[in-house]
Every structure is written in C-alpha cells, then in structure tokens.
Amino acid sequence: MTAQPAERSSTRTFPDWLIIATLGCGGIVVSLEKTAVVPLLPEYPRIFGVTTDDVSWMVTVTLLSAAVATPIVSRLADMYGKRRMLLVAMVLMVTGAFTASIGGTFTWALVGRGLQGAGGAVIPVGISILRDALPQKKIAGAVSLMSASFGIGSALGLPLAGLVYERLGWQATFWMVGVIGVLLIAAVAVFVPVSEVRTPAPFDYAGAILLSAGMTALLLAITKGGVWGWTSYPVLGLLAAAAVAFALWFPAELRNGQPLVDLRTSARRPVLLTNIGAVLVGFSMYANMLVTTQQLQMSRETGYGFGLSVLAAGLTMIPSGLAMVAAAPVSARITNTYGAKVTMVTGCAVMAAGYLWRVLFVATVPEVIIGAVIVSVGTAVSMAAMPTIIMSNVPLTDTAAANGVNTLLRSVGTSTCSAAVAAILASVTVTINGTVFPDLDAFRTVFVLAGFAAIAATGVSCLIPRSRRREATHPDLHAAPGQEQPQRADRKRELLVQGRMLSAQDGQPVGKGTVTVMDSEGRPVDWDRADEDGRYSVVLPGDGRYVLVANQVQWRPAAEVLSFPGSSLHHNITFRHRLALAGTIRHKGQPVSGALVLLVRPGGETSAAARSDASGRYELTLPGAGTYILTIVEPDGRRTHSRRVALPAPDAVIDVELGDREPHTGLRI
Template sequence: MTGRKYPDWVVITTLACGGVVVSLEKTAVVPLLPEYPRIFGLSSDDVSWMVTITLLTAAVATPIVSRLADMYGKRRMLLLAMAMMVAGSLTAAVGGTFAWALVGRGLQGFGGAVIPVGISILRDALPQRKIAAAVSLMSASFGIGSALGLPLAGLIYERLGWRATFWVVGVIAALLIVAVVVFVPESRVRSPGRFDYQGAFLLSGAMTALLLAITKGGVWGWTSDQVLGLLAATAVLLGLWFPLELRKGQPLVDLRTSARRPVLLTNVAAVLVGFSMYANMLITTQQLQLSPETGYGFGFSVLVAGLTMIPSGLAMVAAAPLSARVTNTFGAKTTLVAGCAIMAAGYLCRMVLVHTATGIIIGAVIVSVGTAIAMAAMPTIIMSNVPLTDTAAANGVNTLLRSVGTSTCSAAAATILASITMVAGERVFPALDAFRLIFALAGFAALAATGIACLIPRSTRRESTHPQLHAAPGRHQPPQAGSKQEVMVAGALLAADGRTAVPGGIVTALDEDGEPVDWDRAGDDGRYAVVLPGSGRYLLVATQRQWRPVSGILTVPGGAEVARHDISFSERLVLTGQVRHNRRPVGGALVSLVGPENRNTAAVRADRRGNYELELPRPGTYVLTVVEPDGITTHTRRVLLPAPGTVIDVELGNESPTTGLRI
C-alpha cells in the first residue's frame, strides 16, 4: 500500500457505507413504483423498467468491473463504479423526464460492483484477524441499505418530491468518493494478463437476455415469443461462451477454478440465498400495506411500512460480529450452514406469524439475521479457494449469481401474487395463501442452500480470514495490528531454453509447514502471480501437463513488497518408444495416436532407428496405430496412458498385421 495509513476502522466504515449506498439506490425507487405512472403519465409496465434497467446494467457491469479491478487496481475500479452511480443520480434528477430517469438508473447499475470489489480491498488492506468482521459488515451492508432505503425513500418523496430521491443518493455517493480517495489504499495485488473482450461481450449478452426473460416473463407471458427467444439467445450465447473461456489463458471467468467443488457449490448456494433473501425484503412491506378489508392486511402507509424494516437492518448489523466469530472459530462453511438454516427457520415463522404486525416483524428479523450470516460467509469461502489475485472477479461472479436469485424471486412472487387472489369490498387482492406459498418457496430455497453448504469441502488453504496463530520463530510472522506484510511474487513459466513461455501451468506456494498459502494458473503468456503472507522461506511447485514438475525454495527478504521470480521447466514430458520387427528397428514407420472421440490426435514418423516421440496427451485410453514403410500394412492396439513419461515400444511381429479396414 502507498500513502498515509489510516486506522482500519476508517477503511472498513468507508467501504461498508459504499455498500449501503449501493443498496439504497437499488431500493429507493421501489416504494415509488405505484407513483411513477402518475408522475410520468405512463403505464405500470413501462415504469417497471426503472428497476429492470438497473438490474440489467449491474449484470453486465459487475463481472467486467470486478475483473478489471483485479487487473488494474481495485480502488481505481471502485471509484469508477461510484462515479457512474453519481452520474446516474444527477442524470435522473436533472433530466426530469422518464427517458432521462431510465438512463440514470442504467448508470446506477454500475454500483453492483462496489460490494465485491470492496470486499476484495478489505482482504488486501486489513490484518488477517480483522478481515472476517469487516467482510461480514460489508456483506450485510446490502441488506442494511435495503432496509433503510424503503422508509427513507418514502420520507424524501413526501417532503421533497421524487427527484430528491436521486439527489440524496448522488450527494452521498459523491461524498463517499472523496472518502475513498482519502482513506482507502490501493492494493498492490494485481492479476497479470489481457482483458477478455470476447468473453465479456458474450457473457453480457447472455446475462442480459436471461434476466430480461426472468423479469419480464410475467408481463409478456412465459410462453411468449419474446421470452422464448430470449431464453434461446441465452442458451446460444452461453454455448459459445463456455468453450471460449476454457480456451482462453486469461478468461473473464476462470471456469476451471469456478468448477472446483467449493467455488461451484458456494455459487449454487448464492442463487438460492439470493432467492430466499429477496422474498423477505419484497413481501414484508406489501403484506403490511394491504387493506384491512383482506382480513390479514394492516393498511400501513409507505413510510410506516418502510419503518418496520429498520429492525431487520439493525439485526443485520448486530449479526455481522457474530458471523465473524463463528467464521474465525469454526470456519466459513459452518457460518454458511448456520446462516441458511436460520433463514429456513425464519420462513417457517413467517408462514405462521401472519396475523399481527409484531409477528411479521419478528419473522422478518429472523430471516434478516440468517441472511447477514450467510452472505458474510460466501465471500470468505470464495476467497479461500481462488487465487488471491482473482478475488474481485470471483466475488463479482458470486454477486451476479445472487442477483439471478433475487430476479427469479421477484418474478416468482409477482406471478404468485397475481394468480392466487381474493375479492374484498369489490376489489381484488392477493390471498393470504399467496404469501404463505412465497414464504414456503423461500424457506425451501434456504433449506436447499443449507444442504448444499454441508457438501462444501473445507479449504486446504488457510481461510483468508483466519489469523496466522502458529508462526514459529524465524519464520514469516503474522501481521501486526494495522499492518499488512503480504508480498506479491510475479513471474513467468518458461521452457528449458529460458525464453519460451509455457502457458496453462499452475504454481502453488506453500509455507515451511507445508500449508498452501496461494496458487495461480498461468495465462497464455506464461505469466503468474501469487501472494505470500510475508517474508520468509516458501516452497513453489510448478506443474504443466507437458512438462515434468519442478519445485524450489524461494526466500523473501524482510521489507519486500513485490518480487520477481521466473520458473523454468527442464524436461518435457513426451510419449516415446521404438518400432521394431523381429527385434530390428523399423525406420520411417508412421505412428499415430487417436484419443476418445477423435480428440488429442497426433502422428509422427519414426526415425531411421525406429524411435518416435509424441506430445504426451492427457491420461486416458487411446488407439496406437503403426503404418509400416510400405504404406499398406498397419498394426493397431489399445493403450492406457495412466501417467506422464510413458514409454511404449512396438514389436510388429507380436500381432497380426492388416492391409486395409477390417469390418
């Protein structure tokens, strides 16, 4: 870090306030949706774009800005996202028309990247023992802002008008930009490589089509041409995106890392937690605002109904240190399991406590506590299982998937409320069973997330929030309060000549006790970067399927911040052998290797001594074929390649030759 060092609580407070502002701008328009048709002279369907456009922009911006944060600086991209929020607020407030308000809401969607990028900054900036509490508070800030945004928006609208809701958010965001510039340090942890423009374009298109279909399915009809076309476009774009990302050395989303069991299961849980969380925020105020004519409504005003969400927001603040204590003591997996289970229990209460406002508020508080605990655990699990240079991008994907869950919940709730109705006083209202069904679905989602969380394996690397309590004298010491001693080691994987880059290799760093501390996958240019806890001796192990693994001890001197260390492979792994006939070498024979489904096919001619050498394929079953120099006689056998460095000699006299295809 550079510049003056401010107390950790200042950094934490600044970033947590940024998360609160993001959720404020997302929820500020929700209480006013019934008023916008009158204000702009439009239909309810038209003004619903005020929510939809922000959701779509966030789906596009969050993974892109998060990846750029890992590459070019987390604070820099955080400031960009917040500046777009300010620009959006001013555009909507000054423009004064629906078109300008829509543009402004679109720009505000960039704020979706603030929370994942902010969490990554906390990991880089804070001593390890403080990260859990800070991440918990940052994660809970989304729910806190949502709980405060509902009553605040109603109060501002009643006193100052609809434009003031944008002015207030814009001014607060502008002040926070100044605070970030002054108090938040820039991280030295960077991910080398080039930005994946193709992957960003395809993923943006796929997410836009998917979320547009989800959010508009109830209005356009789930079987309409528009929705079916959007879902088809999603499938096509994802079908192009997945193989592209697997081929890329520096993809927008590292699918190989995302497929690791802890990351994959955590992201699946994120969709379910997002669904379950949003039902609590979306339905509570609607339930309290319904007319008493229904027999279960309370007729609260927008402002009063919003005020009832404040206990939920305060409960999320109180739950943050609790979740941090559980994480530091038992691990983030236990925290996630506990949080999801509490959410499920909360929805059970919500299905029963529907006849009093107090009961509704109690149920909402229980769900909010579980939400805060669960949301605090997910970034920790993600950061403990991805390279430390990719934490912002990985958290951005997790945030995006959580948004898919919230969007799905919104669409499902709207469909249920419109389908299960009752008539009271010649007016049509949602029936009580509709709310109970929504709570049942949300509770089932939380219960499913609990089961998935139980399947998450514990990280083999020390969790990113765990204090280093057992550093022996003479080894790297744990960070002291207010300090961060991490050292980023960057370099390249090189071939035996010391110049040619070796792409796709994996570098793993272990401390002197053999504990993994970080790892990274090299890009197309062979570049890698790992983050070490501090000075001391570390074991670096480099692997690449076409080269024999290498390892070495790296000594990091005290006071170092960035170190350069290239790793050279010495011996290429190949499939070798000799073609013989009656124990005599057969020169000029064609040797081919055909893999399953015609993948990994290779061929080479043996030299005059009958020796051949093929690039070593991945382990599996292959068909080895030899064509004799006459170009007619062939010999075929099935071979199993279970390990690198295999030698297969072929004795042509041991098997029946063929002179053509055998049917």
C-alpha cells in the same frame, strides 16, 4: 501483463475501523439506491404521466446495468487497481442520481437509474480491498459487515425513501443518494489505501460483450416474463438469445488466457457450490424484503391484512436492518472459530427456520416482524461467508472478479424471486367488494418456496469442501503453529511475484499451466493459472521461504524453493523435460529399427507419429489423458499391429513385442 510494484505498502495512515466504516457505508448506499424507488413505484405513473408497465423499467434498467457493470468493473479492479475502479463505480452511481433528479422527466430518470447500476460493483470490489488492507483477524468481521450491507441498505431504503418523499418530494430520494455518495467518494479517496495487488492484462472485450448480452437477455426475460407472457415471442426470443450468447461465451472464455471470468477456477468445487448457493440465498433473501411490506399494507378487509401505510410498513423493516448489523460480528466469530463453510450452513439453516415461522405465524404485526428479523439474520450470516469462501479458493490477484461473479449470481436469484413472487401473488387471489387482493395462501406459498430455496442452499453449503489455505488471507509464515497472527503493523509487506513459464530447450513460453506456492510448512499460500504466454502472478504474505510448484500437461512438473529477501520478485519458471510416450519395439526379443509408430484418437485424428531407431526405441510427445489407438507399421510397410490404449497424464512407457499378430503391450508409469 507487465510487472507491477512487487510490494503493497503496509503503512496505515488511518485506523482500520475507518476503512471498514467507509467501505461498509458504500455498500449500504448502493443497496439504498436500488430500493429507494420501490415505495414510489405506485406514485411514478402520476408523477411522470406514464403507465404502470413503463414505471417497472425504473427497477429493470438498474438491474440490467448492474448485471453488465459488476463483472466488468470487478475484473478491471484486479487489473488496474481496486480503489481506482471503486471510485469509478461510485462516480457513475452519483452521476446517475443527479441525472435522474435534475432531468425531471421519465426518460432522464431511466438514464440516471441505468448509471446507478454501476454501483453494483462497489460491494465485491470493496470486499477485495478489505482483504488487502486489513489484518487477517479483522477481515472476517469486516467482510461480514460489507456483505450484510447488501441487505441493510435494502431494509433501510424502504422507510427512508417513503419519509423523504412525503417531506421533500420524489427528486429528494435521488438527491439523498447523490449527496451521500459524494461524501463517500471523498472518504474513499482519503481513507482507503491503494492496493498494489494487481495484474494488468489485455481486457477480454469479446467475453465482456457476450456475457453482457447473455445476462441482459436472461434477466430481461425473467423480469418481464410475467408482464409480456412467458410464452410470448419477445420472452422466448430473449431466452433464445441468452442461450446463443452463453453458448458462444463459454468456449471463448476457455480459450482466452486472461478471460473476463475464469471458468476453470469457477468450476472448482468450492467456488461452484458457493455460487450456486448465492443464487438460492439471493432468491430466499429477496422474498422476505418483497413480501413483508406488501403483507403489512394489505387491507383489513382481507381478513389477514393490517392496513399499514407505506411509511409505517417501511418502518417495520428497520428491526431487520439492525438485526443484520448485529449479526455481522456473530458471523465473523463463527468464521474465525469454525470456518466460513460452517457460517454459510448456519445462515442458510436460520433462513429456513425463519420461513417456517413466517408460514405458521401471520396473525399479528409483531409475529410478521419477528419472522422477517429471523430471515434477515440468516441472510446476513450466510452472505457474509460467501466472499470468504470465494477468496480462499481463487488466486489472490483475482479476488475482485470472483466476488463480482458471486454478486452477479445473487442478482440472478433476486430477479428470479421477483418474477416468482409477482406470478404467485397475481394468480392466488381473493375478490372482496369487487377488489382483487392476493390471498393469504399466496403469501404462504411464497414463504414455502423461499424456505425450500433456503433448505437447498443449506444442502449445497454442506457439500463445500474446506480450504486448506487460511481463509480470506494467507497464513502468517512467521508465527508458530497455533500462535495468533500479529497485528498488521508488525507484519512483513505482501510481495507480488510475477514471471513466465519457459521451456529450457528453446526458451519459448509454456502456456496454460498452473503455479502453486506453499510455505515452509507445506501450507497453501496462493496459486495462479498462467496465460497462453506463460505469464503468472502470485501474492506472498511477506519475506520467508516458499516452495513453488509449476505444472503443465505436456511437461514434467518443476519445483523450486524461493527465499525472500534474496530471490528476485520477477521469477521465470523453467521446464526441462517434456512428457513423452516412449518404448521399445522388438520382434522375438530383437529390436526392430524403422517401424512407424502412430498414435490415433478413436475419432480418426492423428495425435503423433515417429519411427523406431536402431535400438528399437521410439518417442512421441505425450498427449492428454484419454483413450488412443497405438498402431505399429513394420519396416517393410506390409504388416500392422494395433491396440487400444488408455493413457494417463504422466510419462508413459509402452513396450511392444511383434511376435504375435496382435502386439502385446505393457503400460508402465
């Protein structure tokens, strides 16, 4: 990791609304390309001369490529530039659209759909750009709209694709996405500013390969389980392969100082619970989109269907898309007033209420539309809160990667929902005049299952602790408590401070510690976890005075006050005192010289050894917290004394009296 420009330019050539509109449209197009093929799935077997099972790969291949591309592109965005990687993802998406339309065959359509999966990274990277580019008070609304774009594009994609197909043919559905994508690429290049908040580092190829293999095997098993059979050898083999890949991936990521996914950060309670909620919300959201049009298209012969055409059923989803747009400012207001946690709880609860409506009211088209709208509003509100919670609890140099993981887990939820819906609708059926239809109870079962997922997401959201750091961005250091943050044009520029953690004794790097920065009032600003070479990066909101606290398990913490301007933007942190286990060995009150002191783990591994000096004093490098066996061998080598001791992380002092066969030990911290 090398030092980058320490400031991100605050000059704004274009207004904020133009940046928000450009990135929001990018998110809508990504969701649009994912759902544009859904209305045409019944037509593709005739168009391409393939089987229905073959056609399902039009959806599956995009899902798999998105699962691979999203975490990789998001991590590269943090390392080498967010706008750069956003453009890369959009170029791949557009290339895929033109490849599918020009190729004209099923094989080329699959290749194009695979390339389009790279667009999955547009939303998480776009959200991270919004955090860097906008004033704090506008971030919540912009992030809400960007998050809601995932559902907006999906809701609008169904009727739009059907209309374009009927008028212009199947190739036009791909041309439509490609042309809009080209226009958005130009808009991003012109209107979206470059962020210098980046920390280049060696790319984690092993982590990327293992995560890609694990996610591909897992999602392929989930999406194809209903077709191939859940107990079939291919599905069981894929599940076993996923288990092996993840079993190798987890320890590899924990050992890597610059991992593709920081598992220690992901295990922090706010991040972990938000990601669990993402899976549940993704499941609950997708049931609404999958089932609504199917329910409306069911034949009137079933007694509950409405017999709508593909286009008419798709048009009924437009109110849901518009409702999600309208919900964005509402969720932003809730976040700015009460915090993102309350926003997520509210959204998940509204989703649960929507599914209760959907179970009870199924007699008319308006009732179905109202239920879908309620669920969509809850979806928009809950999904808007997730990126804010994530960005408030991860280092600001890792926001794109963290949002990428959150987006990936939403996809796990949607994939699981797709498999569950297909299984339920195929198993709970009714036969009318020789034709098999899903029974009304099948749809109600899906709604109940999705409602329980929403209730579970509500419960998980309630457990998310509030972040002390100002959500989505840093606190303004130049405003008095309670004072509104000034417009971005009046603020100082953000500062990227980088350096290394070093030992004062020999100047060697001290790796795998943490660096926390607070303002002069004690409010958290940013933090980072140093790699194995001690390199760290933190983002400061501007000039001012900051308190920097560094911690590493084998050293006493180091704290400094930095003032900008004045302090260098490349700042090394020096640890001066190594933590030690020390004490004095005595016999009947007299110091014992030359005694051998051993610290052994219960499993038999020797952690440290030393001999007492002329004053009876010994000193051992303090190991990590845990239970150990402290053994004293007297100078003549004949008598030993052992005792089990529990060591916490700080400096420990254990004095030993050899007057008894079993030594008396005192632990003083």
